[in-house]
Amino acid sequence: MSRRIVIEPVTRLEGHAKITVQLDDAGQVRSARFHVTEFRGFEKICEGRPFHEMPGLMSRICGICPVSHVLASSKAGDMLLGVEIPPAATKQRRLVNYAQVLQSHALSFFHLSSPDLLLGMDSPPEKRNIFGLMEQDREFLRSGIRLRQFGQQIIELVGGKRIHPGWSGPGGVHERFTTRQRDEIVKWIPESIESIGIALDRLKSVLDSFREEVAHMGNFPSLFLATVNEEGGLEYYDGVIRITDGSGNTIAEALDPHRFYTYLGEASESYSFMKFPFYQPFGYPQGHYRVGPLARLNVAKFAGTYHADREMREFKQRGEGAVCQSFHFHLARLIEMLHCTERIEELMEDPELFEEAIQAKASLNRREGVGSCEAPRGTLFHRYWVDKDGLMTKADLLIATAQNNQAMNLSVEQTARRFLDAEPDQGMLNRLEAAIRCYDPCLSCSTHALGRMPLVVDVTGPAGEPVRQIRRET
Amino acid sequence: MSKKRLATVWLGGCSGCHMSFLDLDERLLDLAELADVCYTPIADVKEFPHNVDITLVEGAVANEDHLRDAKKIRERSGILVAFGDCAITGNVTALRNLFNVEDVLSRAYRDSMIVGGVPEGDGIVPKLLEKVLRLQDVVAVDYFLPGCPPPADVIFQFVVDLIGGKTPAVTGRKFGS
Ligand code: SF4
Numbered sequence: 001m002s003r004r005i006v007i008e009p010v011t012r013l014e015g016h017a018k019i020t021v022q023l024d025d026a027g028q029v030r031s032a033r034f035h036v037t038e039f040r041g042f043e044k045i046c047e048g049r050p051f052h053e054m055p056g057l058m059s060r061i062c063g064i065c066p067v068s069h070v071l072a073s074s075k076a077g078d079m080l081l082g083v084e085i086p087p088a089a090t091k092q093r094r095l096v097n098y099a100q101v102l103q104s105h106a107l108s109f110f111h112l113s114s115p116d117l118l119l120g121m122d123s124p125p126e127k128r129n130i131f132g133l134m135e136q137d138r139e140f141l142r143s144g145i146r147l148r149q150f151g152q153q154i155i156e157l158v159g160g161k162r163i164h165p166g167w168s169g170p171g172g173v174h175e176r177f178t179t180r181q182r183d184e185i186v187k188w189i190p191e192s193i194e195s196i197g198i199a200l201d202r203l204k205s206v207l208d209s210f211r212e213e214v215a216h217m218g219n220f221p222s223l224f225l226a227t228v229n230e231e232g233g234l235e236y237y238d239g240v241i242r243i244t245d246g247s248g249n250t251i252a253e254a255l256d257p258h259r260f261y262t263y264l265g266e267a268s269e270s271y272s273f274m275k276f277p278f279y280q281p282f283g284y285p286q287g288h289y290r291v292g293p294l295a296r297l298n299v300a301k302f303a304g305t306y307h308a309d310r311e312m313r314e315f316k317q318r319g320e321g322a323v324c325q326s327f328h329f330h331l332a333r334l335i336e337m338l339h340c341t342e343r344i345e346e347l348m349e350d351p352e353l354f355e356e357a358i359q360a361k362a363s364l365n366r367r368e369g370v371g372s373c374e375a376p377r378g379t380l381f382h383r384y385w386v387d388k389d390g391l392m393t394k395a396d397l398l399i400a401t402a403q404n405n406q407a408m409n410l411s412v413e414q415t416a417r418r419f420l421d422a423e424p425d426q427g428m429l430n431r432l433e434a435a436i437r438c439y440d441p442c443l444s445c446s447t448h449a450l451g452r453m454p455l456v457v458d459v460t461g462p463a464g465e466p467v468r469q470i471r472r473e474t
Numbered sequence: 475m476s477k478k479r480l481a482t483v484w485l486g487g488c489s490g491c492h493m494s495f496l497d498l499d500e501r502l503l504d505l506a507e508l509a510d511v512c513y514t515p516i517a518d519v520k521e522f523p524h525n526v527d528i529t530l531v532e533g534a535v536a537n538e539d540h541l542r543d544a545k546k547i548r549e550r551s552g553i554l555v556a557f558g559d560c561a562i563t564g565n566v567t568a569l570r571n572l573f574n575v576e577d578v579l580s581r582a583y584r585d586s587m588i589v590g591g592v593p594e595g596d597g598i599v600p601k602l603l604e605k606v607l608r609l610q611d612v613v614a615v616d617y618f619l620p621g622c623p624p625p626a627d628v629i630f631q632f633v634v635d636l637i638g639g640k641t642p643a644v645t646g647r648k649f650g651s
Contacts, residue, residue: 063491063623129516130517
C-alpha cells in the first residue's frame with residue numbers, strides 16, 4: 001500500500017510551506033514535493049500606482065530582505081527616468097546591500113540553522129531552536145545576534161529604519177552619508193570579522209559528522225546563475241549574468257540582466273504557489289538552475305577581498321569544477337558574510353561615498369524599466385511598465401528563492417530516499433526540513449508573500465487516498 | 475511564579491513584524507529569561523499549544539489556513555495581540571481587495587512568461603479568501619500594536635508590560651479599528 005507523508009508546517013524557514021512524500025506499494029519513495037502555500041499578488045496590487053511608490057510598496061514583499069526589493073525597484077525607476085545616478089548614491093546602495101546580505105545570512109545561519117548544525121539533526125525538537133541554543137551555547141548565539149545587529153544597524157543608520165527603509169528611490173538616495181555614520185560602522189568591523197571566523201571554524205569542524213547529509217541532502221549537478229563583475233568576480237549590485245554547469249563549464253556569459261526575460265522563463269505547477277524558473281535554451285524542467293550563496297561562489301572566479309578569497313579557494317576544492325552539494329550553502333553563506341564585511345570596510349574609506357550629489361533629477365523618459373541585484377538568496381529582477389503619467393500598468397517579478405524551487409524539490413526527494421525508513425522518526429522529518437533550510441528560502445518573496453512554513457508528513461495510498469498523517473507535535 | 479507563556483504567529487504578512495521582534499537583538503536573551511517562548515516560526519513546535527498567555531499575531535487573514543489558525547489560536551490564548559499594521563488594518567496584504575481574486579491570480583500565473591497555469595493546490599495549497607480580512611474581523615483582539623513594522627523598542631516595552639500584568643501604553647491608539 002503506498003502512502004503519502006506530509007510535513008506541516010515546515011518551521012525555521014521564512015515562509016509558509018508543506019512537504020509531501022509519496023511512497024509506492026513497496027514503501028519506497030516515489031516522489032517528494034515542496035509546496036508553498038502563501039500568495040499575496042504584488043504583480044497585481046501595484047497597478048495604477050505611481051512608480052515612485054514602488055520601492056516602498058515592493059519592500060513589503062519581504063521583511064527579511066526588504067533592501068533587495070527597494071534596490072531592484074529603485075533601479076527599475078532609474079531606468080524609467082533614463083538617468084545614471086551619482087556615484088555617492090550607487091555607493092550608498094551598495095553599502096546597504098552588503099549590510100543586508102550580512103544580516104540575512106546571520107539570521108539563516110545562527111538563528112535558524114545552527115540548532116541543527118550544533119545541537120544535531122536528531123536533538124529533541126523542543127530544544128532545537130535558538131532558545132535551546134541560548135542554554136547550550138549562549139556566547140556563540142550572542143555573536144550571531146550581534147552580527148545580524150551590525151547589518152541591521154547599518155541599514156538603520158543609512159536607510160533611517162531597519163525594516164522597509166525608504167531612503168532609496170528612482171534617481172538615487174535621499175540623505176548624504178556622514179562621517180558620524182562611518183564612525184558608528186567602523187567600530188563593529190573587527191568584532192564581525194572575528195565572529196564570522198569563529199563560526200567558519202565551528203562549521204568546518206562539524207562537517208565530518210554530517211557526511212551523509214552532505215552527500216544526500218541535495219547533491220546533484222545543475223546550472224548555477226549569478227551576477228558577476230566585468231572580471232568575473234563576486235558582485236551584488238551591478239554587473240552581468242553568468243551561468244555555469246555542474247562541472248564548472250561556462251554555459252552563458254555576459255548576459256544583460258535588463259533583458260533577463262529573453263533567456264529566463266517561468267513554469268508553474270499546480271501543487272505550489274511558487275513558480276519554477278528555468279533557463280530558456282534548455283527548456284523546462286531541464287533548464288532549472290540554482291542561485292544564491294552556493295551559486296555565486298561557483299559562478300564567480302574570485303571574491304576580490306583578502307579573507308573571503310582565502311576561504312573561497314578552499315571552498316572550491318570541495319567540488320570538481322563546481323560544488324554541487326546544497327548542504328554547502330551554509331558554508332558559502334559564511335564566506336559571503338566575510339566578504340560583505342570586508343567590502344563594507346573598504347567603502348568606509350571611499351571618498352565618493354561622502355560626496356554631495358545623491359540624486360539625479362529627471363521626469364519620466366521611458367515606459368519600461370528593469371532593475372536587478374543580488375539579494376541574499378540569489379538574483380532578483382523587477383520589470384515595470386508605466387503609462388504616460390508614470391502609473392504602473394504591469395510588473396513582473398522574478399524572485400531569488402523561486403529560482404531554487406526545482407532544486408528544493410529535488411533535495412527533499414533525495415533526502416527522503418536516503419533517510420526515510422519504514423517508520424519515519426523525528427530525525428528524518430527534521431532532515432527533510434533541513435534540506436530546504438539549506439536554501440534559506442524566503443517564501444514571502446517567492447510567492448510575494450511570507451509566513452510560517454508547515455511541515456506535515458502525509459502518507460497516501462496508490463490512488464492518492466490519505467492513509468496516515470504525521471505531524472510534528474511537541 | 476511560573477514564567478508567562480509567549481507565542482508569535484505569522485499569517486498573511488511579510489515577516490517584517492517578526493524581523494522587528496528579532497531586532498530586540500541581545501534583549502532576546504533577556505526576554506527568554508522573562509517568558510517561555512512556547513511557539514514561534516523560528517522554533518520547531520508544529521501545533522499551536524494550549525494555555526498560551528500572550529500571543530502576537532502578524533499578518534492579515536488571507537486564506538483558509540489563516541482562518542482556521544486564527545480561530546484555534548484565539549481559543550488557546552489568554553491575550554491576543556494584533557501585531558503590526560497587516561493584522562490591524564489588512565495593510566499591504568489587503569491591497570488585493572481592490573481586485574477580484576481571480577484577476578490577481580491570473581495576473582501572476584497566466585499573463586507573464588509562464589508555462590503552466592494557476593496552482594489549484596492538489597488539496598495541499600489552501601484556498602485564498604475572496605477578500606483579505608483584518609484579524610479583528612475574524613476573532614476578538616485584546617490589544618493592537620501598530621507599525622509597519624512596530625519598532626523593536628516599542629515591541630519590547632509592550633511585551634514586558636504584558637508579562638508584568640500591566641496594560642501597555644500603546645493600546646490607547648487602537649490603530650485602524
Ligand atoms: S505590517 Fe508591515 S512589516 Fe508587518 S507584516 Fe505587514 S507589511 Fe510586513
